Amino acid sequence: MLELRAITAGYDRRAPVVRAASLSVVPGEAVGLLGPSGCGKSTLARVAALLHRPDAGTVLLDGESVRRWRHRAPRALRTAVGVVFQQPRLSADPRLRLTDLIAEPLRATGRRDDIPRRIPELASSVGLTPDLLTRRPHEVSDGQLQRACLARALVLRPRWLVCDEMTAMLDASTTAALVAAVEHYRAATGAGLLAVGHDQVLLDRWCDRTVHWEELTAATEPVGPSPV
Numbered sequence: 001m002l003e004l005r006a007i008t009a010g011y012d013r014r015a016p017v018v019r020a021a022s023l024s025v026v027p028g029e030a031v032g033l034l035g036p037s038g039c040g041k042s043t044l045a046r047v048a049a050l051l052h053r054p055d056a057g058t059v060l061l062d063g064e065s066v067r068r069w070r071h072r073a074p075r076a077l078r079t080a081v082g083v084v085f086q087q088p089r090l091s092a093d094p095r096l097r098l099t100d101l102i103a104e105p106l107r108a109t110g111r112r113d114d115i116p117r118r119i120p121e122l123a124s125s126v127g128l129t130p131d132l133l134t135r136r137p138h139e140v141s142d143g144q145l146q147r148a149c150l151a152r153a154l155v156l157r158p159r160w161l162v163c164d165e166m167t168a169m170l171d172a173s174t175t176a177a178l179v180a181a182v183e184h185y186r187a188a189t190g191a192g193l194l195a196v197g198h199d200q201v202l203l204d205r206w207c208d209r210t211v212h213w214e215e216l217t218a219a220t221e222p223v224g225p226s227p228v
């Protein structure tokens, strides 16, 4: 289970943007998170993806309490969560060809041998043709780059996927293709999903349940101790 317990987080300890928010995703479940702009959804999504250290509260990944964040998080925990952000150009190294972008996590974890098999397989599942794989980010559209970012998020076969407004910048057909790719992956692996978004119709259709931001802080336990 991916559990966020009474998470308080932000950018200034005196004025946190997320206050005592709790949310759980069970294996295989897809949970949508809706909320107004600026309420703190992305901040919480980054906590769930182990990219942002909360000021208080606990994150549990399959029962294991997370104590270190970002590059300091143990590899086994880091690689258990795949993340896709809203703006692919901010999360893609502009120097890398798409094939190398997708392969980045394999190289970083010493799994180069998997590259020849995994890259074509993933490219096909997210709808990237071989000619696009040799291009760099400035030579492809936002939708094509986002497909590569999704492939990169899936390349290590994470048990949890965090999609933070993954389709907010995309047209309807690319949105449908990316959602289908995520669902195909989840059906094959049983991965759980936290999908953050603004589009209630999309989240209701995509997810098993959709929670609203206000519900996360209602009736939660008191704020827990600060993580080490």
Ligand SMILES: Nc1ncnc2c1ncn2[C@@H]1O[C@H](COP(=O)(O)OP(=O)(O)OP(=O)(O)O)[C@@H](O)[C@H]1O
Pocket (backbone or CB within 6 Å): 011, 017, 035, 036, 037, 038, 039, 040, 041, 042, 043, 044
């Ligand atoms: N790096 C940062 N430094 C300081 N403040 C930040 C930073 N990132 C976000 N914030 C602030 O934290 C608050 C919550 O931002 P966040 O991006 O989590 O909201 P959101 O609900 O995801 O918004 P949106 O739906 O518009 O993407 C906002 O007031 C934002 O200005």
